[in-house]
Amino acid sequence: MLEKQILNYFFDVTLTALANDMSRGQQVNGHRILLQMLAKQYPDFCIASLAKSASLRNSYQNRPPIGLSLLWAFGQGGLNDFSVGLKAWQDLFLPIIELKNYSKYVIQYLSTLLDNHTSLENTRISQDQLFAMFDLINNKKNNLSKELSSDLILQLSKYKDIFFIQSGNKLQVTFNQIMKKLPNQYLSGNSLDPYNRQAIATLFDYIDSNWDIVSKNLKWKSLKMTVFSTKKLVGKLSEARKRMNI
Template sequence: SGPVCPSGPGSGPVARSSPRSARPPSRLSRVPAPIATSDTVFELGFEKMLKKQNKEQVPPASAPEQPHRKQHAGKSAKKPSANDAGVKPGKCRSLEEALRALDLADLQKELDKSQSVFPENPSVWVKDLAGYLNYKLQAPRSDPLLSQHPHDYPYCLVSKELKNIIRSLLGRSSSVLELFFDHCIYTMLQELDKTPGESLHGYRICIQAVLLDRPKIATTNLGKYLEVLRSHQNRPAKCLTVLWALGQAGFADLHEGLKVWLGVMLPVLGIKSLSPYAIAYLDRLLMMHPNLTKGFGMIGPKDFFPLLDFAFMPNNSLPPSLQEQLRRLYPRLKVLAFGAKPETALHTYFPSFLSRATPSCPPGMKKELLTSMSQCLSLDPLSFSVWRQLYTKHLSQSSLLLTHLLESWDSSSKKVRQSLQETVRSFKVTNEELAARGPNSDQDVAACDAACKELLRKMKGQGFPWSRLLLVLLVFTAGFLLHDVRTHGSFQGEAAA
């Protein structure tokens, strides 16, 4: 018969029930079989802090104190007695079943013991919590992304009582939650090196519980996690596990979610094994936070234009289906990029829009670029000044934009026409100077000059001036009446005459 998923206090304390202790090692460096990048990412980044902050305290004893390492080693080497030893829980058929079988009284007992033995070391408490949960919640492994489950799985399955236990302990351990978050990810990565490794539900639950209240914890070391991703491109399961863990911050806070996406997902966009999750995460993030104002200020030109290229440039490293999905998200990304005050920001986007608008640009991208540049000119007057500075080095692009403005003349505002008039006159002078350099002047100069002349012609003859004619008629009528009154003295005098 298969293993039984136990419940109740009979299962015994985790630390004694298996050669694999439920209490994770107190230092990351003690965990066996480190991943290849541990020296770079974890040991160098966290080991010093761990040595300083994460020393387990020796519980008070009547016997003379011994060095902690020896005492800890002695505990580890101690063979469990027949009375204490429990049976390692077998895998349940589902995580729901494993959670129902979890003995909360036994969990609380273990946590109380941890806090009494190490009263001033909360890092031990939270690691005992994660180790206990992961040891007990052995259910079939899911894919690293949990793609077939809701975004808050597995935490959504946790009972109210267990959530209260977790939150209470995390609240008393607030000073070490950043290190605890790193520890959970690191331990998950190590389990992925084992065959077969344990399922990771306990660590996932702890990660979600931490980031639900402290989402900023996920974004404190994004650079180091990006190195993990780059070093393990050939290990998709590890990379996706890291992305999943960091991405949990976004479901509580759009600002932090965008920070995660821009920091670790945009840089790996184009990697075949990671791109689908990066796009799917962005889609879900924007769907869960329809109020985009909370994300203003996160996307600037440096991040926006790679996204534009991925969305519109053909034959890039994204497959067509993902490119189409990103293109559907692009309008919302554009709103985020332009921010709350586009009238003061769009001139910073204009140069990159202009440089991309070449004659050989794909039609879909060309349309988006010309529309965006028109938007820049309409909303941010400084865009005209920027355009004048860039004109001579971007003649072919400028000819396309001038032609576009000519074609959309009827829909342009009076304010834009006034600003454009000054700019076009400046361009006309520049065109004459460029043409004077010789008969072999660039054909782009000729194209720009033709568009400028046509725009100036439209500006001069903007249709019959009905408003001016009406004003003249009103003035003439008023003058005639005034003259008539003075001649006859009054309307009555005129009538008597």
């Protein structure tokens, strides 16, 4: 235990040394190698001191070469541990996604993280994490370029697929929770809510694609009422889109 604590401290010191030496124009390849080796053996080092790491990132975020190098180091643990990578992305990458010099790298890291762990049995996403990711991404994407926003939504789709693959028989619970969120949030003032458009589209697409299976478990009266209610919402949505020339 003491040895690990010492190594963790050494990891933090090396992170700071990486940034400081880069600011002086010195070579930092040795720092990179050490950080990579430590993160491979102890992935949790990358998220063990989130407050300190965020402070270090903030200190150098106006110097992109250093800021990007720090993000690279923060993300090394995620190459071997999905939960570590996801935590690093949410706490250290996502807060600066709207900064022009970092947007593309932040999205690329999430793509790499999801692609590397999609088929692994130890990759788990809870329902709370799924909803939280929906909210996080939809709160951020509107301030990105159209291309980057589309790339981010693509990663959300990958994330959603991981949840569905690993969720087993819990889909009914997820369905109910999403439906509870829809009525009061479907339209947000004079703007359309892409979160709910995506959510409801996903639900009905899943039902349509798996009709032979899900039809046996559906209550027809409830389904009919749901479809009629959704039809009304879609009508309102269509009218709103026309008024807004979307």
